[in-house]
Amino acid sequence: MTNNYQNNCHSFAGYTIGILAPNLDYEKTVGNVANANTFDFPVLYEIVDIDLELLFKGDASLNETIVSAAKKLEEAGVRAIIGACGFFAHFQDVLKNNVNIPVFTSSLLQVPLIESSLASDQKIAVFAANGENIKKALSATGNHNVDRYVLVDVTQLDEFSPIRYGVKTLDNHALEVALADLAKKTVEADPSIGAVLLECSDLPPYAKAVQEKTGLSVFDFNTLINFVHQAVDQRHY
Structure with a gap:
């Protein structure tokens, strides 16, 4: 029997971690979560085009955008979702209740x-x-x-x-x-x-x-x- 983790029937395969990344323009050195060379395994990014100040506040107006981005990562076949900002913590509950894979929004x-x-x-x-x-x-x-x-x-x-x-x-x-x-x-x-x-x-x-x-x-x-x-x-x- 094939379970969700073994199913590679997606446009791409092999990504274990999906990362929700705010659309920010500055240098991302190795070690930064937004630099894929940081990791020894494949990661898949999904840009979340949101106001960073609203993210810091945990504004509920961002719920739909963030959930939509998480669902895209899930559909792409990642095994877990991470938020590339500690303040995605505000959305831990709404995300884990809207996808069927583990969610770890925040450090x-x-x-x-x-x-x-x-x-x-x-x-x-x-x-x-x-x-x-x-x-x-x-x-x-x-x-x-x-x-x-x-x-x-x-x-x-x-x-x-x-x-x-x-x-x-x-x-x-x-x-x-x-x-x-x-x-x-x-x-x-x-x-x-x-x-x-x-x-x-x-x-x-x-x-x-x-x-x-x-x-x-x-x-x-x-x-x-x-x-x-x-x-x-x-x-x-």
Whole structure:
């Protein structure tokens, strides 16, 4: 019997992960979720032409557009759907109830796993691309232990503005240094922090530098995507 995962009767085949990607114009270096060279397995992108500010807010007016894009990925034969922005978290429930494959909208879905790995008095530093709405996004993915989160707004970094606002050319090295320094200062200011989570799908290229500066486990979109890929496409040993 052929199940859905084995069915390759589509225009294309072999894609395990489908990625919902906002239509943003800036350099996507390797490590960025929007750069296919980041992954050791095929991924399929579907552009979601939406207002990023509305995405940050979780505006329900985006539901139809986002669901339509997810259904296109499902019809193309992917085995799981990822959102290439942590604030797709707002749409986790509506998406999982409108497709028949696993949905992992946000890096924030890793929070319960991270919490379970830490001592009860340890916290998670969450570095977010939008500080104003990060609490709402965490709540949308079932993360309500607010006392355990140290929320850091990455927009305070001028080096992040090319990604956030598209106002100038991105300097990858400068952003790497700035983010790592910010992470170090954050952890030094609160020694109870036991792990770091990078919400934004643009930040994984800098995860190693953050880890080297903090000495902590660093979770991001790529740790999520690799985990999901392993689950939906197991191999023989």
